[in-house]
Amino acid sequence: MPIVRVALDVPLSTLFDYVASEKTQLEIGQRVVVPFGRKQVLGVAMAWAESSDLAAERIKPVTQVLDDVPPLPQELLTLLQFCSDYYHYPLGMTVLSALPTRLRAVEPIAVKQSLDYTLSEAGRALDVATLPKRRVVQQRILQALRQAPLSGAQLRSLSPSAPAALKAMIEAGWIELVDRKSNPLPQAGERTNEKRNLLLGAHTLTVEQQQAVDAVSQQKGYGCFLLHGITGSGKTEIYVHLMHEMLQRGGQVLLLVPEINLTPQLENYFRSRFPDVDLVSLHSGLADGERAQNWLKAQSGEARIVLGTRLSVFTPLPNLGLILVDEEHDPSFKQQDGLRYSARDVAIFRANQRGVAIVLGSATPSLESWYNAQSGRYRLLKLTQRAVQPATLPTVRCMDITKLPLHEGLSEPLLTAIEARLQRKEQSLIFINRRGYAPVLMCTSCGWLSECKHCAGKLVLHQKDRSLRCHHCGAQQRVPHACPTCGDADLKPVGIGTQRLEETLQARFPAARILRVDRDSTRNKGAWNAMRKQIHDGEADILIGTQMLAKGHDFPNLTLVGVISPDGALYSADFRASEKLFAQLTQVGGRxxxxxxxxxxxxxxxxxxxxxxxxxxxxDYEIWAQTLLAERQMAGFPPFVYQALLSAEGKQQGEVNAFLQQARTAAMELKLPVEVYGVVPAAMPKRANHHRAQLLVQSDKRKALGEFLRAWKPVLDELPASRLRWVLDVDPMEF
Ligand SMILES: Nc1ncnc2c1ncn2[C@@H]1O[C@H](COP(=O)(O)OP(=O)(O)OP(=O)(O)O)[C@@H](O)[C@H]1O
Ligand SMILES: [Zn+2]
Structure with missing residues (x-):
């Protein structure tokens, strides 16, 4: 009896053996339903096995093979195996987490029969008479498709051997699949389904842009390019040209973007540039069904451009020819729970595995990528000018708030600048990374501060509904009428959040139309889209926003950006804080x-x-990057070392520390060439009543760290931790 090894969504680092009966036609990569404990669960067939460690009578049979969608290609399984090994995350959970939700269910999915076969350009050019006489079925198919595109079922009804003939003709490049929806029945006399990979509105590239496009398109095999272009230098235009080139060559393009908020906008943008090309997007904002359909279109090769957030890096793409990673420095490419992968890094691995080019684009590359470009591992492509003449980079002025009086957080020069914009009917954006009214409420008589009972953080004052809210655990309470400690009624908001800024500016500029864009104001579905439209249509004068507003937008009438209190990042415990701040300010300034x-x-x-x-x-990004790199090298931080962070949390602080101490002892006993630090509290030492602490391990060699983790992980798995949660994070971004 053949034994198949199946990946299941369970937290064990093994695969599970099942018997595949002779009758079931099972292929590796197919989804299967198998018994597990008392349940039937979904798994993925990963490999055949000669034998099993289990006794023959204990191996259960596969219940069902799902053949609703084609098997996952071996290439993807290999990629997932790599991720499981590199991030030390159970293989089964890695594989299952890469599937769209709908494909993780035990019920087969109903694939909408929306695909039609049609003649390709080569097929239409073909003269039926030149086909050998004995290929009757091929001739029949050709003639039928001359009339109109047909479904698989319709073609199969032509002859019992139609499937084989069809296959041969697809391989010959005469027939292709098209989406029925996007191809309404042709009008008489109209040539149909002519896919020319139209590119609309192409700009004549600047010299720098052309050089970048040439370098990438001339690349043979794997190559990683770092596209460092100042804001507005036309990086997107380069993506468009590279995509076009890849479409002409018949390949698929994967474009990874950091923000789900940006995808609808980008999707429309790329659709407008490539009106006759199948493009799908993949992100968590899609309904499960739609996401699965889009995923399948990518897997079938029908979707030529795939635009997605981090999870889309695991989409099967049979003709993948180019990967683009926009805003490659963005921390949201790193997943912060479950499989803690960096989509950018996985994308690089994938490009290498495939032997294709990958382009990482940014105005402020991550120090990791910059360092790799400096050392020659990546090729640096530079755009130093703004693409649109005469647009130039904005003038940046710093106002010393130790010398200037502030009115509710705003300096006179900033207010004057806003006033000038209002008179000129231009837009201003005030950037502040704090939502709510004020970060904390204070009693002026005893110094009491509104603190969260469950977290090591403050409760934020939200004035609109008179509530105090914890932004870490979500705890919420009404604003007290008097100080809970001394009873004094004089409670004062301290510090400034978006709501307070809105109030201040509205009082100062009563006629101005002010739009606040933060997580609170955009919570409702569609709210953000509506706001963006308002901004574009010139229906807002002053925008107040958190980082949501900083990224990627192109608002032509915006001429002033004010930045309020960014200083926290300069003395933060997070060694990446100032790197992030520079990127953020460059981004927001670039608007x-x-x-x-x-x-x-x-x-x-x-x-x-x-x-x-x-x-x-x-x-000057370069000088800043150089400064930071020198600091990092001195201090022994990434990218000069590779890190892994073990964090644990639990209700009892003692248990958390004991676990981490045991982990640390075990790490030392392995006597491997890595540095093991001490157990320390997390940056947020208590959250939602859980105490949090961590242990950092690092090495200047990626390989040494990997080997250490391989030895350490099984030991961790055995440590008693029933009342704790712990995770191992490789290349951590948050501490
Ligand atoms: N070669 C070109 N000639 C004229 N206009 C161009 C050219 N390339 C790009 N543009 C225009 O310049 C503007 C900025 O380009 P784009 O959005 O591609 O820049 P970007 O580098 O992606 O910007 P950011 O990183 O700030 O989002 C767009 O309006 C775009 O249409
Ligand atoms: Zn809290």
Missing amino acids: AGRADKAGEVIVQTAFPNHPLFQALRAH
């Missing part, structure tokens, strides 16, 4: 003056001479 009007950025800071702000004023 100003993208068209014909000059832009201005005003930063309110207590440290105007900090190297970060100097580099920001000079628009």
Whole structure:
């Protein structure tokens, strides 16, 4: 009896053996339903086995083979195996988490029969008379398709041997699959389904853009390119040209983007540029059914451009020819739970596995990528000018808030600048990374602060509904009438959030139309889209926003960006904080003056001479990256070392620490060439009543760290931890 090894969604690092009866026609990569404990669960057939460690009578048979969709290709299974090994995450859970939700259920999915066969250009050009006489069925199919596109069922009704003939003709390139919806029945006399991979509105590329496009398209086999282009330099236009080139060659393109918020907008944009090309998007905002359909279109090769957030890096793409990663520095490419992968890094592995080019684009590359470009592992492509003439980079001014009086957090120069924009009917954006009214409520008489009972954090004042809310655990309560400690009624909001800024600006500029864009104001579905339209249509004068507004948008009438209190990042415990801040400010500053009007950025800071702000004023990413790299090298931080973080949390602090101490002892006993640090509290030491602590391990060799983790992980799995949750995070981004 053949034994098949199946990946299941269980937290064990093994596969599970089942018997595949002779009758079932099972292929590796197919989804199967198998008994597990008392349940029937979904799994993926990963490999055949000669024998099993289980006694023959204990191996259960596969219940059902799902043949609703084609098997996962071996290439994808290999990629998932790599991820499981590299991130030390159970293989079964890795494989299952890569599937769209709908394909993880034990019920087969009903694939909408929306695909039709049609003649390709070569097929239409074919003269039936030149086909050998004995290929009757092929001739019949050809003639039928001359009339109209047909479904598989219709073609099969032509002859019992139609499937074989069809297969041969697809391989010959005469027939292709098209989406029925997008191809309404042809009008008489009209040539149909002519896919020309139309590219609309192509700009004549600048010299720098052309060089970048040439370098990538001339690449033979794997190559990783870092596209460093200042904001508005036309990186997107490069993607478009590269996509077009790949479409002409018949390949599929995968474009990874960091933000689900940006995908609908990008999707429309790319659709408008490639009106006759099948493009699908994959992100968590889609309904399960739609997501599964899009995934299947990618797997069948029908979708030529796949646009998606991080999970789409695991989409099967038979003709994958190019991978693009936009805003490659963005931390949201790293998944923060379950399989903690970096979609950017997996994409690089995938490009290598496939032997194709990958382009990482950013105005502020991550230090990891920058370092790789400096050392020659990646090829650096630079765009140093804004694409649209005469658009230039905005002027950046820093206002020293230790010397200037502030009105509710706003300096006079900033207010004057906003006023000027209002008079000129231009837009301003005020960037502040704090939602709510004020970060904390304080009693002026005893110093009491609104703290969360469950977390090591403060309760944020939300004025609109008079509530105090914890942004970490979601706890919420009404604003007290008096101080809970001393009874004094004089409670004052301290610090500034988006709501307070909105109130202040509205009072100062009563006629201005102010739009606040943060997680609270965009919670309802469609709210953000509506707001974006308002901004584009010029129905807002002042935008107040958190980082949501900072990324990727192109608002031509926006000429002023104000930045309120970014200083926290300068003395944060997170060693990446200042890297992130520079990227954020460059991004948000890059929203100003993208068209014909000059832009201005005003930063309110207590440290105007900090190297970060100097580099920001000079628009000099390179010098800033160099400064940071030197610091990181001195301190022994990434990208000069590779890290893994073991974090644990539980209700009892003692248990959390004991677990981590045992883990640490075990790590030391392995006597491998890695540095094992001490057990320390997490940056957020208590959240939702759970105490949190962590243990960092690092090495200057990726391989040494990997070998250590391979030895350490099984030991961790055996440690008593029934009342704890712990995770191992490789290449951690959050501490
Ligand atoms: N060669 C070109 N000639 C004229 N206009 C161009 C050219 N390339 C791009 N543009 C235009 O320049 C603007 C900025 O380009 P794009 O959005 O591609 O920049 P980007 O580098 O992706 O920007 P960001 O990183 O700030 O989002 C767009 O309006 C685009 O249409
Ligand atoms: Zn809390």
